[in-house]
Amino acid sequence: MNTSPNTEILSLRDVGKRYGNVHALRGVSLSVRQGEITCVLGDNGAGKSTLIKIIAGLHAHTEGTVTVNGEEVTFTSPREALDRGIATVYQDLALVPLMSIWRNFFLGQEVRTGWGPFARLDVKHMVRTTGEELTKMGISVPDLDRPVGALSGGQRQCIAIARAIYFGAKVLILDEPTAALGVKQSGVVLKYVAKARDAGLGVIFITHNPHHAYLVGNHFVILNRGNVSLDSSRADITLDRLTNEMAGGAELEALSHELSAVTAATDAN
Amino acid sequence: MNTSPNTEILSLRDVGKRYGNVHALRGVSLSVRQGEITCVLGDNGAGKSTLIKIIAGLHAHTEGTVTVNGEEVTFTSPREALDRGIATVYQDLALVPLMSIWRNFFLGQEVRTGWGPFARLDVKHMVRTTGEELTKMGISVPDLDRPVGALSGGQRQCIAIARAIYFGAKVLILDEPTAALGVKQSGVVLKYVAKARDAGLGVIFITHNPHHAYLVGNHFVILNRGNVSLDSSRADITLDRLTNEMAGGAELEALSHELSAVTAATDAN
Amino acid sequence: MSAPLTPTTHAGGAATSADDRVRTRPLLSVVLSRPEIGSLIGAVALFVLFLVVAPTLRSGAALLTVLYSSSTIGIMAVSVALLMIGGEFDLSAGVAVTTASLTASMVAYQLHLNVWVGVLVALVLALAVGLFNGWLLVRTGLPSFIITLGSFFMLTGLNLGVTKVVTGGVSSPTISDMDGFASAKAFFDYTLPIGNGLRIPILFWVALVAVATWILLRTRVGNWVFASGGDPAAARAVGVPVKATKIGLFMAVGFTAWLLGMHNLFAYSNAQSGNGVGNELYYIIAAVVGGCLMTGGYGSAIGAAIGALIYGVVTNGIVYAGWQADWNRLFLGAMLVVATIVNLVVKNQAAKR
Amino acid sequence: MSAPLTPTTHAGGAATSADDRVRTRPLLSVVLSRPEIGSLIGAVALFVLFLVVAPTLRSGAALLTVLYSSSTIGIMAVSVALLMIGGEFDLSAGVAVTTASLTASMVAYQLHLNVWVGVLVALVLALAVGLFNGWLLVRTGLPSFIITLGSFFMLTGLNLGVTKVVTGGVSSPTISDMDGFASAKAFFDYTLPIGNGLRIPILFWVALVAVATWILLRTRVGNWVFASGGDPAAARAVGVPVKATKIGLFMAVGFTAWLLGMHNLFAYSNAQSGNGVGNELYYIIAAVVGGCLMTGGYGSAIGAAIGALIYGVVTNGIVYAGWQADWNRLFLGAMLVVATIVNLVVKNQAAKR
Amino acid sequence: QDSGDSDSGGQAASTPKYKITLVTHASAGDTFWDIVRKGAEAAAKKDNIELQYVNNDNASQQATLIQNAVDAKVDGIAVTMPNVGPLTSAIANAQAAKIPVIGLNAGYNDWKEQKLIGYFGQDESIAGQAGGQRLAQEGAKKVLCVIQTQGQSQLEDRCKAITTGLGSAGSVENIYVNGTDAAATQSTITAKLQQDQSIDHVITLGAPIALIAVDSIKEAGSSAKLATFDTNGELVAAVKDGSVEWAIDQQPYLQGYEAVDSLWLYLTNANTIGGGEAVLTGPAFIDSSNIDAVSEYAKAGTR
Ligand SMILES: Nc1ncnc2c1ncn2[C@@H]1O[C@H](COP(=O)(O)OP(=O)(O)OP(=O)(O)O)[C@@H](O)[C@H]1O
Ligand SMILES: Nc1ncnc2c1ncn2[C@@H]1O[C@H](COP(=O)(O)OP(=O)(O)OP(=O)(O)O)[C@@H](O)[C@H]1O
Ligand SMILES: [Mg+2]
Ligand SMILES: [Mg+2]
16 A cells, blocks of 8 residues: 555545446556546456445445545535536546536536526626636537537547536546547546646546556556556556556467567568 | 558548537548458547447438448448448447347348248348357346347347358447447457457547557548548557547546646545 | 436536647537527427428417417426436326315315315325335335326226215316405416416416526425436435425325316316326427427426427427317327437537537 | 346345445345335235135136136236337227237138138237337337327237228137147147146247347347336437337237237137227236336336236236125236335335345 | 218308317317217208317317407307316407307306307206116116216216215225226226126216226226217117117217307307207117117217
């Protein structure tokens, strides 16, 4: 277990989760500290999304304890997690396809103007803010009134990320945010993540890209078939070892060798 | 325009596509040759998915011509493309969440046994084949009768890829296949793509990862806001230049500089 | 089955950065892509048709009849449309109207109370029925079709059984000579001295449509309704109180059922326990014809109003045209399909621009 | 609202590689997760309840009455369930049955033909109605609710109008003395000498359920049905002929409407032109109670059969129990909700294992 | 006598062509109402009247239909009033527009209060009581009254009146069936007869339901006797062969015919019929003794 001078915002002790007959997560312990980025890595189906869905309040854990700011919690809805300043970007997006971009951006956190029964949506403000935030992320979305369903995969992902960053107050959780993104947009997201950290947020960053992880992470947790197989701070690990641990070491060696052989053969064409 | 000794299977001339008031694709020309991999790269929303949806028969193009094996075509349904041996992995997956894994694998290409009105699904064969193909991809799916909706993002992606590779006869189209995949699985997919090429298929490979692209590609096409901004064969381009072209050169330089500065600052903590 | 896109088209829509691929859409096309515009054009087409074939329709009196007849469907169609946008159905909406009428009249009559007390008790009961439907829905996670089918049967049974037990017959006693009847009638069944008399449900209807449109497009709750119907899982994930929203929508249906029930009661002085059965379908029809998606997440209150209007124009228009009663359902069916195809053609034209 | 998962659970299920996270599911739990098992348990519970409270039900004759009554809903529920799994509705299913009866009797009577000719013409017409519904659906992309609502009204109008024009009355003439009536009756209204007489619709029903189950689970078309309802865009993308599948499903509804229509005709010798209206809802109820998802992609023919059985057991059981007729709808509603909650509890228990 | 839709009606009257609307609470495709309509059409033809027939079984829709006729400025309206409440204001509107309104079939208790110019029909309670008395004479102990539309007051009234007529001789039990589904109707009646073996008489409230009940009695192996309200072509045959004992006839043809004809008389000559009282068209019993007199007309669809 790593130690750090920063305050612990969120911690998990021996957390487990069953889906019917599948024991997707077993005895996972993890802590998120102010101003630090915890990277969660692991194979497909290792349980990463399950882990963050528990923290985000989307699923309830079936074993262990989750503590936020020293208080033990079992979230029964994402609203509770949001109210504690935990904002999440889900892998399966969580945007409503038929709704417009700006409505999606502010969904559940609508800004209102006027008072009492006459309180109404501050549409102007929301449209402007959405536009600004998206421009900052470097993506061009022509018309903020268009339904999200008509956007490209990467554009949708950017909206989800921009929203979480905009509303994240204490903890920011990102599940493979850069998967669908181009090189430029990925860079922007990484920069944002680093900025959020510097602003004192605790960040959980899930990715399959060890380069991305190593570029920003303070701690690295590797999940393997629902168990934590590695938990290390940045100081104790190198990029190479991280990559190896992620992919199952020797196996990868052989593969990359094989691949370059194949490519070499083609290049000789 | 590149030249190559291999036979051209598929070619696009000045193809364009409008979605209502959005002109998503304009004057795109491209050719896919036997035994070669054409990588299509570009920013989010550049029109890559639109391009491959036209080739796959999901959308009809509104301008230009598409030629398959020297014959001009306008696909009105994906069936027609499939019948010409064009298999596709869509970015938005195209699996039916409520159906079981093996049914999804063979959907639209069911294997039957028996004859006439008594022809029935060869369930045993299909279950076995699905299991084998997924094992080859290195993912572990416990129960092939489980609905696809209960799988992790990466597991679903693997099924879509395994299916396309299994059924691809002449042309294989992959839209960001490795986006949701782990290092190991990505390696496997790249190996598969290379194998398909060696077996004489024409491959269109869309990715945001220039490393992946450069590892296997023979030709590189970069889309920028619906236009082709670069079309080059492997011999004429380096990985660095490719990365630069993809991300918009100078812009990226500045960004990566900035990022490493940020990280360095944190490391100093 | 391409779902229409764009729940909202008002307001800003400032681009994040100029993109030369995008043409500004001509105003006409923006207007044409509103969910209700297709049905509006369908309604106008039908109206013109009947103006031509049915001279009687050209009189003010006939127009008021059509409006009144539309309003008795339209009042309920508003809340049913909201519920449908929120992703649910209410098959008990038709009989709930009768339940409200029966409750108000029997409470007042049997307990010898002022009629207004009955009216209030009926309001509480109507809201409670909505609450029960919504609560059972979110509690069990069963489809609303089943839940409200159950409450449809139960309410039908209660309407008949209770009325029979209490009054010995199948209709509630006449309350026209009771305290408060005159004032309640003056409110729920007022007739404005405009033309041949403009009956107040028409105003209720217009007011409800205005309020519902405001809620849908300009309030937080409206946003939640669209999200709860469009993708409940996603909505929940970003903190929308999906369950509360759905319960609220069912209660809104209860409220309009009460309003219409009170109008019926004071217009007719008594209530028949077997009434209302089957009307729920007309409410759903109005909503769907007006452009609401049965799968939720898309639609408008104005559209539902236009759907109700189409229904009123066609059913009355057929009578005014003097067409053979035997065939009127054939005409009704044909017009329904035609109106919706016009709707579709308009949408497609709009999408192409 | 979490959609139940797993359309199929038979066959292999070999794991791709051993995973220590997965327990083999106990057989009980695998069985419990079948789509129809919940409703089966609901049906059994209701049946036991009525066996206790209604002694008459314990006789063979009463069981046969319940079965017959269920079969007249069940025959249609099979095809309506398939259609619902394929993602569509058919509101014209109820009147289409009457259309088939009327066509067969009037064609034979007016043209003085052998009754079998009328039967065949009715088959062609019933299939044509299905084809029309399906064609209009795929051609316009309108929701099937609207399309079939239109054809519901049109068929209702045609049933009345044409009958009136042809016969001068509202029911078709009695054909019991015409050529071929005896043989047609012997087929469509045969009574097997089992117990008090087992009427042939029960066998039709069983056969249809068996065939539909086979098609759903063991043929290519069945796969297409699940895919067309579960995610039409995805299905189309992998080459499933979604449009043809949907048209085929509408024609299947036409076929069962014909079958039931012929039974009704030969059991009662003539057909009333106003009949059948409203029955489409009972078919849909049977399918939904039997576990079909209204949104498509999930369900089973056996489930729909159990849904029809629940309907038959409850409606007749209430009579056998001798309960006050005034309250029968209340009981019906309560039982419907109870049966579905039992279903749900079973599902949740199964998911937990 | 004019026989319905055949063109043996002879010369039409030479009075001006009046427009009359007949508004009923019939549900579509009901044989009883078809006979009412035929009577009305026959009178219309004779009197040179342009008749519009409209119907809806929903009371408020029926009110709208009356209002439609007022808007269309017809010359007369004939209306059935099973549930007078919703119709009141529309009828008042008609009268305010100086359109004469006449009642038929349903509304025996209300027509005077509504100031209609006349009423043709039977008093449901008299008809029901007569039926009940006859059942008592025949020794009925347990009667099953089959209602085909739950909650319809006219039908409920009939069953109630049968109870009154039967008096202490026996008891009546009501049952509700789905009138638009023959198979469901048959099963429900069968089930009831299986459940209660003591039922010795079944009375249905419409001719098509009676014909289905014949099958139910057979299937349930019951020895119950069957009687019904109203007639049609097939029912006459059933009375002949004894499977239906008798039918209470209210002469629907006459109701339709007289309603239209009286309106015409009122319009052309300010006549009213009945001297301020209802003109009763029933009840009359049709049984094996008088069946031959009506069977010919029943085949033609006018009885
Ligand atoms: N709703 C569910 N029901 C049953 N099993 C589930 C469900 N969701 C996930 N699983 C299973 O739990 C395991 C972990 O899934 P999870 O989505 O957490 O993986 P992941 O690490 O996020 O993978 P990826 O990198 O592919 O996104 C997988 O084996 C998956 O099949
Ligand atoms: N159905 C649609 N209706 C309207 N516009 C669309 C539709 N689909 C895509 N677009 C627009 O077309 C453009 C290209 O989209 P496309 O999905 O091809 O991008 P992409 O290159 O695949 O991006 P990504 O890398 O993010 O997947 C985008 O601006 C997108 O918003
Ligand atoms: Mg994941
Ligand atoms: Mg894309």
